[in-house]
Amino acid sequence: MPAMVTPIMGTIITITAITIMVTTTITRFMIMLAVRAMIITGMTITTTITTTSPAVTIMLMITGNKPDKGSRKRKGAAIARSGSPDPPAAPVPATDDRAALYRLMTWLSPSFPVGAFAYSSGLEWAVEAGDITDSTSLREWLGSMLIDGAGFNDAVFLAHTHRALTAGDAAALADVAALAAAMVPSRERQLETATQGRAFMDIARAAWSCAALEQAIAGLKQAPVYPVAVGLVSAAHGIALALTLHAFLHALTANWISAAARLVPLGQTDSQRTLASLEEIVGATGRRAFEATLDDLGSTTFRADLASMRHEAQYTRLFRS
8 A cells, every 4th residue: 555645834745545456336335435434633635536347446635734732722712711612793783674574573473582472461351251252353352452552552652762762862762661661551561561571672682782772771761661672672773663663563463363362262264364354454553653753642442451450350361461
């Protein structure tokens, strides 16, 4: 087995020719697999295999510098200190629709752990009282909440939070945050929006932190409720307000329908039909909220407000609101 070893500038180049007598195609194939499976740390392997019946000639060319032992130790110590070789960089502003869509789908997904599944916004009492009995009555109830109730109000708070942060108006931001926290009709609705807002903000800061978000939070006197938290994070990441409003209202509606599916109960098909039938209302509510002032806030969904209050004293409950 002739071999040639030549040192060049600290690099060892080895060329080895091996001639093996084989008698079957299967044996030649197994030799090829074995050669290609070789792993040499810090080296690059190039193989050239030629066959001449019944012999196989295998040419191996192994090139490269083996890493210095001292550098490996230094790298290992650095990784041990940091916990990972390359810590992720802080997210940059979303400069295109793809980045914006990715983040909105993440933050407003049912899998984003804000605990939305634990709240029904009074739907549980409405089902027990007989106000909601099927997909038709559910659609009418949710349509009212979107147009004239909590859906519209939350969207307005989100919009004004987004604009205040974008404009760098800390005073306006603090005022909107305080008003949003105060404008809830019951103790349980306060628990719902405050708990989700706190969870949303904690997770966003842990996984999607950025300088603009940290500065905004530092100027607030209280923890933001859910729509304010979504407005803060989306504005800090440079995501367009119109996109954020539409995604937020869709997620809110989908969560209400998910709760109703367990309470009425509804089948999966009826649930999706209800969501599809509310598409135009969700879009229209987002457009109204985009143009609304704080003077436009208000609710005429008195039955829904009473439902959230009576849920507190409901005898058996699956949800926290």
